[in-house]
Amino acid sequence: MSLTTLIICVTVGISLYGFSNAEFQQKCLMNPYSIERRKEYYRFISSGFIHNGYVHLIFNMLTFYFFAPFVCEWYFVGSFGLAMGYAYFLILYLGGILVSDIPTFLRYKNYPHYNSLGASGGVSSVVLSSVIYNPLNEIYIYGVLPVPGFILGAVYIIYSYYYSKGSDDNINHSAHLYGALYGVVFSILVKPSALPAFFEQIANWKLFS
Numbered sequence: 001m002s003l004t005t006l007i008i009c010v011t012v013g014i015s016l017y018g019f020s021n022a023e024f025q026q027k028c029l030m031n032p033y034s035i036e037r038r039k040e041y042y043r044f045i046s047s048g049f050i051h052n053g054y055v056h057l058i059f060n061m062l063t064f065y066f067f068a069p070f071v072c073e074w075y076f077v078g079s080f081g082l083a084m085g086y087a088y089f090l091i092l093y094l095g096g097i098l099v100s101d102i103p104t105f106l107r108y109k110n111y112p113h114y115n116s117l118g119a120s121g122g123v124s125s126v127v128l129s130s131v132i133y134n135p136l137n138e139i140y141i142y143g144v145l146p147v148p149g150f151i152l153g154a155v156y157i158i159y160s161y162y163y164s165k166g167s168d169d170n171i172n173h174s175a176h177l178y179g180a181l182y183g184v185v186f187s188i189l190v191k192p193s194a195l196p197a198f199f200e201q202i203a204n205w206k207l208f209s
Contacts, residue, residue: 036109048097096125100175124179
């Protein structure tokens with residue numbers, strides 16, 4: 001079983017259990033007040049493995065499924081080998097969940113009724129890492145329409161920004177933005193030469209080649 005598949009299976013399993021067990025889901029939520037007052041730091045990570053319904057879960061896991069293999073291939077095969085590849089990929093994904101929740105924590109730590117959830121931060125970090133390393137890799141929408149990764153990545157961030165304004169569905173839409181930023185910074189720190197290579201590939205891209 002690949003690491004990508006394992007993460008999807010674990011996330012789906014925990015999310016489905018949370019759908020049927022409200023108490024469990026409540027304990028996993030990103031609740032900044034509980035972290036600040038009760039020191040429940042695990043919520044920084046646990047909130048990334050639960051979701052607000054099937055649509056939210058499917059959207060995040062499909063996005064992860066489409067983009068993660070490119071990052072996995074780059075880490076595992078192209079650059080670091082299996083052992084270091086696993087380590088870097090987990091730091092990228094779990095770090096994205098953690099880092100993207102920090103602004104939320106700082107903003108809402110005195111608001112006991114604020115909650116958020118979702119793997120958005122981790123997924124966004126993988127999306128933008130894939131775009132940095134492989135901007136021209138084509139993702140097939142509905143299996144038939146090829147779209148370069150950097151275009152889909154841009155659409156994903158625009159979508160996230162739009163829904164981060166005034167949403168009251170407990171989905172931490174702003175985490176998409178912070179997770180994306182983390183993914184870019186982490187990817188460049190791991191491989192500084194990826195940034196000029198990214199711009200070179202974009203500059204040479206043609207809509208109709």
